[in-house]
């Protein structure tokens with residue numbers, strides 16, 4: 001049976017939930033049609049000319065890329081100029097493009113996690129946690145007999161997920177009272193008469209990003225005209241998503257040794273280093289790509305060195321003045337390892353779902369920068 005772009009999108013959204021993307025970002029299905037069939041998926045960092053030609057040559061139906069293929073506003077879609085020409089080619093060859101950018105950076109097992117794992121960091125934490133990952137308690141009062149339907153609708157919308165458990169709720173029986181007034185159309189009781197009803201108080205937890213969806217789903221299946229429900233913000237800790245990671249090296253080492261290790265781990269021959277660490281290095285903060293905005297977070301979290309892809313001169317200078325060394329290892333070098341990881345996770349998911357889809361990494365990916373000298 002043919003599988004669709006939409007089915008691939010669904011798997012990608014589980015890996016890198018779109019709600020994690022920054023507001024300025026452009027993620028999701030940027031080229032193509034949801035209903036088109038997919039047999040071959042190619043994963044890459046950037047949709048370059050070489051990548052588009054590789055996709056055409058290999059009969060690829062869908063590209064999954066990290067950097068968005070459309071970012072700036074398009075004012076035309078010409079087949080004879082720069083980036084538009086690539087889009088024109090993609091559309092002409094019926095190749096869909098799905099992009100997971102900042103959502104893949106932040107997601108568990110995404111770009112920043114893959115980089116931290118590559119460096120063998122331990123006790124890894126998110127460096128800059130999203131404020132949106134807040135937990136709420138939702139309490140709803142349901143007439144006895146309807147609690148399962150309401151619970152199920154809420155769970156399907158994302159409520160009650162704790163770790164690997166779904167449908168986590170607590171229910172207690174009680175008595176609800178109400179008096180339907182003029183103009184009402186009560187599910188139970190009559191206008192002007194005080195009613196006592198056997199109700200279930202159902203409580204569950206919901207992440208902030210799913211709160212609206214859960215409430216809507218609950219209201220849709222709840223039999224009452226006016227539903228009584230409460231939403232409480234919680235101070236519980238939740239699994240954080242966000243940019244950057246901080247962790248400890250398995251073994252302390254000198255800064256020179258650490259530099260050698262980074263070159264080996266990332267497969268690069270040179271690094272841009274600012275500042276220096278005189279003590280042995282143990283606490284390392286990382287951010288794949290351009291991580292300049294996380295310098296203060298890294299310093300305040302106790303990092304001795306902050307490793308990222310690329311840094312502005314003045315950001316590196318500011319870090320050095322704080323006494324924290326920085327390493328710029330290259331945007332490409334700090335992100336490219338996610339491609340292999342994504343290929344393996346997608347293939348595993350498709351196999352488990354019995355989708356007849358082949359996933360592979362693009363062969364023509366390349367760092368735009370070369371280190372050259374005299």
Ligand SMILES: [Zn+2]
Nearest residue numbers: 289290331335
């Ligand atoms: Zn990037």
